[in-house]
Amino acid sequence: MIVCVCNNVSERKIRQAVDDGVTSMSELREEYEVGTCCGKCHSCAKQVLRECLADARPTRPIMFHPNALAA
Numbered sequence: 001m002i003v004c005v006c007n008n009v010s011e012r013k014i015r016q017a018v019d020d021g022v023t024s025m026s027e028l029r030e031e032y033e034v035g036t037c038c039g040k041c042h043s044c045a046k047q048v049l050r051e052c053l054a055d056a057r058p059t060r061p062i063m064f065h066p067n068a069l070a071a
């Protein structure tokens, strides 16, 4: 699905950006110029970014046990 028509940015491209470390709309704007033309995509892009970030984050904290490295 195309999120930003003006700059041809798809949901897939946003997902890839998140995988590459993008975590905010300002970073997305810098990277792909999302929302920099007509601005109509801003809320949709924000929603897609939020969903991608939620998918990328683990649902539970990663637990580290110091004895796990002891052999």
Ligand code: FES
Pocket: 003, 004, 005, 006, 007, 034, 035, 036, 037, 038, 039, 040, 041, 042
């Ligand atoms: S649709 Fe994204 S700036 Fe116009």
